[in-house]
Amino acid sequence: MYARYVLSRLVHAVIAVAAITVVLFFLLRLTGDPTLLIVGPEANPEEIARVRTAMGFDRPLPEQFLSYVGHVAGGDFGRSLRYNQSAFSLVLERILPTVELAAAALLIASVIAIPLGVIAAIKRGTVIDRIAILASLLGQTMPVYWLGLLLIFAFAVGLRVLPPGGNSEPASLILPAVTLAAFLAAQITRLMRSAMLETLGQEYLRTARSKGLTEAAVIRRHALRNAAPPVLTIIALQLGQLIGGAVVTETVFAWPGLGQLLLQAILGRDFPLVQAAVFVVAVSVVAMNLLVDLIYPYVDPRMRVS
């Protein structure tokens, strides 16, 4: 039963990645001609036309597509038009900083938001709860780049205690991670609070209390355990999304991550680089979803395999 479930999820994952690869090809071709990337802005029209022919960008679309599929199926994404290096290895170089940033942000967010959400739920209606709600609302209303700029202004230019960007030293991670964490923390606080509120009202907690367990034990052993799965799911899915989604933060802090590379590549029509980067992002999102799907039956006994 579980084996069949795993197999069907795997098939879905592969279909999703394959479909994205195909859709992306045609979407990119709609955006225009990438020849200029190879020749640079100083080229004249005649040179551009010659290089276009030499690179095959004037061949019929189906022909280009078949050659693309053939290469990608063999794991070859081609060379970046801008950097003239293997597109896939350029993407791989960026994965580490991106994961570093995403992990740091998720860590900071979880460390703040999970306790905050739990406490807010337990002390529902008190001042603590109200503060938690307000903080989480503010975190979700602040444009990320605006927050990032304010932090740079305060801590890098004003107080001069932290570097404003780059990743040349360990301290460079702090500002972008905090910026990215703000929105996540708000989201997690909110989810944690409502998940806790729901479990706290359940029958079995009343039973547990009636058995004479202390309130702390009830919360730790029963409420938290039942409220955790949906929150963990969101955190896992966020991690997948963050691999390709921290574009704004990476841009504001000149953080050399995948998001920034992807943004520059798509703005500059560097097709092979976009294709390699989107492939990696799609695989990580799909893999995270798959992971959640596969472990869910274990962490949450209420969820039956369907």
Add this chain to the structure above:
Amino acid sequence: MLLGDPAALLSAIVLLIIGVAAVLPDLFTTMSPIAQDLRASQTPPFDDPRHLLGTDALGRDLWSRVVHGSSVSLTIALLTVLLSGGIGTLVGLISGYRRGIWDSVLMRVADIQLAFPALVLAVAIMSVVGPGLGNVIIVLAVNGWVLYARVIRAEVLALRGREFIEAARAIGCRDRRIILRHVLPNVAASVLVLASFNAAQVILAESTLSFLGIGVPPPTPSWGSMISDGRQYLATGWWISTVPALALMVTLLCFNVLGDWIRDRLDPRLQIP
């Protein structure tokens, strides 16, 4: 009932005022949001009685731009939510009710949409269709429908086994009638709750598009482009981006507070990601 919750009541009133400003901006300001006056460039707030909230680098009145910007933000929020909510709800209904091949295909499309980097899609679409308010709405809606589709599908799946649906099928009602008469009313509350949160997300997303240079083109005053344009003047004119940022935050705050209130009333178990 709204009276019982002061925060929700206040949010509703503020949103109402912003809504009026969006429809009838002339009630709030007589100045043009696009008229430039370079001689009045970067006037600080409360410095010149004609420009109470100051001016931007081009000498445009910030109060007037914020007021007219509310119409852009609310238009984007309203139309995007209608578009993505409509499509997403329809997909969720069909997928959840019909199941089988329809469900498989639609949910695979949703998977693909979720794993496709939103930014790449946005930049690619914008470079194909060109800049413009309408195209910004399309981009945001394309990225937003999955949220509705997934939540509604789950609800429909749960409803499907309920007695009144079974009964309707037993007496030979056609599927379309069952979906419209029996299923839709039962998921409407969730759609409403999703929409109120989604409206806030959409307004925030518009400001991100502006930051990335693919937002609403000038001279239309959108809050997102105002914050984005003003950021390079943080050192000499902090108000240029702070004024629209505050307007944006207040609006989003109200949408969220009101969304929470609606959810608590209608559908307390719904988890908003």
Add this chain to the structure above:
Amino acid sequence: MNRARVFPALLAFVLIAQACAQAPSTSTPSGAAKTLDRVTLASPTDFPSLDPSYRTSVAVAHALINIYDTLVTFDKDLKLAPGLATSWKSVDPTVWEFTLRTGVTFSDGEAFNAGSVKAWFTRLQEIRDKALGASSIQLIPSVTDVTAVNDTTVRFTTSQADPTLPGRLATYFTSITPAGPFKAGDTKALMAAPVGTGPYMVKENVAGDHLTLVPNPKYWGTAPAAREIVYRIIKDAAARAAALRSSQADVAFDLPIAELAGIGGDKNLTVLAKPEATRVYWFLLASAAEGPLASKQVRQALNYAVDRKTIIDKLLAGHAQETSSLVSRQAFGYCDVPAYTYDVAKAKQLLAEGGFPNGFTLDVSYSPGNTTAEEQVVQAVGSYLADVGIKLNYLQKDLLPRIADLSAKKTKGLFYLGQTSPLPDADYIFGEFQPTGIAGWTQPLTGQSQTLYLQERKELNLETRAKLACDIQKLQRDEAPVLYLWQLDLINGANTAKLTWDMSSDGIFRASRVTPK
């Protein structure tokens, strides 16, 4: 998990991070000459290719110039000076002869001699003929052949007399490359692994993040002061200013106007501003053949409609000089043509004469964030044009796709451009208005202007050539092929508590001009 445990942990994290942040960046003087351990530059663009034989973005010049040498160089005021060639002369109207420096080797050990120059030229031809990319041969279009007379003498034969050749051989894209790296047939070997005769070599080039240069031990000239140069890629102008202000960078290129007061107020920092000799700003007017822009009166009307002075004062903090010439003030052949004044009545009258009394709508294409206050400048111009009835559709796009559209002749209406000219010579700019140039299809030189240009480009007498160039500028002032704007200052910043950068008027970062404080 509770708060009592969480917060000390977080605090410790922040404290450790701070300690790291404050690790001192040392600058230890060693030996007789004072040196700098490391100079960090905040650069808006990255360095995708470091092979000068392919013409890519002009921004790569900041690195090329420190890795390679050219036969001729520019001094601080952009006058010609010896480079790899110690002297040059015209031995025949169509032959230039260069005497080469001896004792020069490339950083990989290959000797530099007349054969190297010959091999370099052959390679430029190959890049063009095999359509491998945009060959730098375009910068020396008149050259038909290069011959080695002996080891230290080389002759360039041109299709017709070319007075600009020595200057053209001083531009960074004509840097001399070695023959060795291409022996294996990899025509793009130098892009990632450059080999030159210049003062520095590449240690590391991480796409989109940083480029690190270290001294070339085989360099023929005086060893430069900086023992390491790091170009950190920071696309956002405000972020570059922040890097300079927080001592993350010692030099920042292209600072935003709004940050100048803050930087000027810091006693360790200095704003380095001077007119950029190699760039003039304007809007190209596409296309000539049809629509309102085909009318000379309409083009003149556009020029009268804009109050450049106020824009310069209010948006550019005075860091620009208005101009109505195609040629920059510091370039050879510039002549002082009367600037268009701000005259709304005249603009309206000209529009009516051109057949558009009620105005019209045009597209305007630009790249926000690409040059100083680009977004604000374009909108301000748009507001002035609206005053005379010309409405603009604003089309924002990244620079490269925008230029691609221009090359593909898909641009309509106004195109905001800071036109660079690596060679500060009127002849180069006129070339851009030829069919092979970037503006060739928008409003090409025609009629009398074109006749004069064909004479100018082969005139060896400096005075006569300057006169011809001046006449073309006067004609083009009235022809109004562009909406003339201004010359903008280069606005860079340096940490002058640590170093001195004696900036040239092309603003290109020559590491040899950096000395420790």
